[in-house]
Amino acid sequence: MKNIASIVADIAEEMRGMTDRGQVANYIPPLACVSPDRFGIAVVMADGTVHAGGDAEEPFSIQSVSKVFSLTLALGMIGDALWSRVGREPSGSAFNSIVQLETEQGIPRNPFINAGAIVVADVLLASGTPAEAIAGVLRFVRGLARDETISIDASVAAAELATGYRNLALANYMRSFGNLMHPVEQALGVYFHQCALAMSCRQLAMAGRFLAHDGRDPATGRCIVTPQRARRINALMMLCGHYDNSGEFAFRVGLPGKSGVGGGILAVVPGTASIAVWSPGLNAKGNSQLGALALERLAARTGWSVFEAAQG
Amino acid sequence: MKNIASIVADIAEEMRGMTDRGQVANYIPPLACVSPDRFGIAVVMADGTVHAGGDAEEPFSIQSVSKVFSLTLALGMIGDALWSRVGREPSGSAFNSIVQLETEQGIPRNPFINAGAIVVADVLLASGTPAEAIAGVLRFVRGLARDETISIDASVAAAELATGYRNLALANYMRSFGNLMHPVEQALGVYFHQCALAMSCRQLAMAGRFLAHDGRDPATGRCIVTPQRARRINALMMLCGHYDNSGEFAFRVGLPGKSGVGGGILAVVPGTASIAVWSPGLNAKGNSQLGALALERLAARTGWSVFEAAQG
């Protein structure tokens, strides 16, 4: 096996030349303006070494990748009580489908579809005002990445708020079943701001390290979550991290991961590495086209799939 | 960590004392007659050592666990062409739901729901008559387990055929979309017979070893499938192996696995072990209640979850 540094460099180079890069999300202007030419990758090894390539230092809107962090925070606040309000099964439908909510009485299938993440945001509001809850998410992510420069892009949050009728529908619908405790506007305020976190691949990969290391940040030795919880969050990422494309991602890549409509994907190799990739063009299911391809190649060349006997 | 032998023995002992054992499947008489008191476990390590406990030598109806073997055979016959006829995503609905087939034009979501396995059985018919296709499945499983005593319980297959209206509906429905090539009765004949395979935990764990070892049988060194294919089958088991309870299984156990309504579960620890458990009582979602619990405890005490950094 070539060393990781070469593999990462090769992949970054290969992605640069790709012509079929998918479609950039265009439902809000700030996302639509990002160039489809961008591609970044950052791999943080267990010892802290970082292998980066492409636009690895350029911040992008992490969008739904943020759901991993908000879920972690919410579990820290109320623990398994969360699971009475959100399920743990793949949805079998689109990220913003409302059909399942009717059949299942306002309980979203998992915390990574929009409805589930809105419930999680509602949980975070137990900690204070919307501003305080948002500040809490930002503080948590900055701490994980050990980088105080990470910020929330207010223009993205504002654009989401202005056009987020589908999410307003989901939230009101759950509220009608009693599955939101705070005003819909507050839960969505927290949700849209967490989605507007702007992070680079390097920052994102740093922030995800605890999931690759049984809940502990290997840089500081600090325990973020218990090993069991880290394992379970990984399981949720594997089963539900890519909406109705999760099976495809597991099939091709074989790693727990979470994608966002901004084109970012966070993936973890338990015991080995935390990885972030970014390319804004999306495939038909709404996941980063080159991001998934880069991860597929990385997993194949390193043997990092969790389904492989001879890992890394 | 205690050694594996002790852990397995402890778990077998703990399961013996459980009072809440779920409900034995009763839709056909041969399954309904099995005692809920049964529990068996067999763990085959990479070096061939077998740790067994409880009723590990008693044959049971493997039912849907057989879908792993028929899928492997079908992929060997037509390769990735299979994926134009069957999807790779979790279904988000019950094992025998027909709703999704209408929405998605007769293409089952994955090869482990009934509809998908019927398509797989239809593929196996390309090899000859129904009798030949069934013989092929039996030969394949015997070869994997290196045990010529494995047989198909004809009374189980006959009972399924006599009452399998739901599967007849699924098969005819797919036929109406042109997604079955052979007569419905033939595809179902193969399907019901493969489900009627009777195997003990020891035999099943032996037969699953190739999935734990990148497609190679470690006993013989023979390559059953490529490493990539083994990885992909594992991914499918992780995402879809327990019907609409797959998320729960990944969350609690964290291993690729496939359950059957007879109470058996096959699970693999890539690089480490192949495991079979059996207890006929089922939980509300149709998966072995004690089987899943035993695997949860085994994974927790051994650290065998694929989502854990410090495995084994």
Next chain:
Amino acid sequence: MKNIASIVADIAEEMRGMTDRGQVANYIPPLACVSPDRFGIAVVMADGTVHAGGDAEEPFSIQSVSKVFSLTLALGMIGDALWSRVGREPSGSAFNSIVQLETEQGIPRNPFINAGAIVVADVLLASGTPAEAIAGVLRFVRGLARDETISIDASVAAAELATGYRNLALANYMRSFGNLMHPVEQALGVYFHQCALAMSCRQLAMAGRFLAHDGRDPATGRCIVTPQRARRINALMMLCGHYDNSGEFAFRVGLPGKSGVGGGILAVVPGTASIAVWSPGLNAKGNSQLGALALERLAARTGWSVFEAAQG
């Protein structure tokens, strides 16, 4: 046949003695407080004779019965252009289902399910501010009933606004498909106020006369809508007037009708009579239990079903 006056009196008397009166809607306090003992009936014949019985003079919240009047107004404003935004088919699901909206891209199945009536309310906003639109509805209904004392119960509208999460979900959902032109709050404001119209059976039966007489108010000779439009509104009432209980109503009663959760039903006998009944207890499908029963007996004893050869 006994004369109409006797039949109406008999039915009112029979309803008084009924013990199984259904459940009063309790989702908002103002509705929950109405006594289930109430029953009223008013029949206005072609010549203007009114046969009334029970609590025929007591105002109640007409709720969804108002959708007939708002539809009539909206058709008067934009004509058949309405049908590009709302369908004309029975829904096959509950009055507040959101599932169909996802499948059919934000186009409600008909103007009598909640989603459809919200679109109609959105159309009414073309006439001015929400207050003006509401005033327009009130003016229209007062004119039809020739009764300036009809009013809107502001406490009912306020209670709906405070708890109407499901309708907020429907409205935001349609907005996400571009099928609302005005702010969600405004469309719902109009909708909740029109539903809060308080009318007695006598007033309601008077207001519905134009539908029984080819669009013309027989008292004044004034043409409210064309004969074709009256016929079509009647058809919509017949097919969709009782949510997912419309088939049952047609089967048992055989008249175009529209029910409301306040327990009122407006029904018309083309060429012969306009009828309003009211009893607040609802059956399992949300329609007035005694109201429907009273109409069934009335239709049977008078021969007023539109499906009967020898009418009236």
Next chain:
Amino acid sequence: MKNIASIVADIAEEMRGMTDRGQVANYIPPLACVSPDRFGIAVVMADGTVHAGGDAEEPFSIQSVSKVFSLTLALGMIGDALWSRVGREPSGSAFNSIVQLETEQGIPRNPFINAGAIVVADVLLASGTPAEAIAGVLRFVRGLARDETISIDASVAAAELATGYRNLALANYMRSFGNLMHPVEQALGVYFHQCALAMSCRQLAMAGRFLAHDGRDPATGRCIVTPQRARRINALMMLCGHYDNSGEFAFRVGLPGKSGVGGGILAVVPGTASIAVWSPGLNAKGNSQLGALALERLAARTGWSVFEAAQG
């Protein structure tokens, strides 16, 4: 108003010149071979006068129109007990949808969707063998039309049997819920043969007279069904007679009717007339395009809508 004879003649002439005639059903060869140029109409007045035009004497495959006759027979056999096995509500989905059956536990929404008609056929089997049940349907229809030349086109029935996978799926699915009492093949045998009834417009209009006259055949005075039952069958035709296009038909035509994929429609004007039209080209929802148009014009020019005050 012009007299009926002239109106019928005009309409037949107008239909001859139409260029947009819809698509002829092509799922089985015997139907696909019928020329789209055909159009026939027959109107039987209360006094027995027949006004016919176009190809009114040419037999065509009545297909689902037959469901009216089989329903009538089944109600004669088991009465209202039928309604525990079939609903009375519009389906809100396509004629051959299986989705609703899953949600509602194998109970079809109404007797006019395929699943419901298969249950009705199963009821008819209580009278004897499939051949006897089929003979019973034929005898009944011949008696109604007083025409012993009416026959069943065996080639049509055979073609349906050979390719009817969707109906096999529906039947097996209901069987799995215990809602068929006889073997699936027998119920489908009856169903496909009744659908293969070949009748001319004149014969069909004659056979439908009892529905226009409170259950009594005006030619003989014989009571076919009670007035209540006639009224109720009419109600079902109005609500569910045109699959998911029933609302549209009620809106445009305003008469109880039942369409078939062979291009025929039976409609009744209570107290006035029984009407059959036929033109094989279908609209997007599977109903005769010119047939519906002809009925719309007929109803408009005669004032025959049941929703109109001043009928006939």
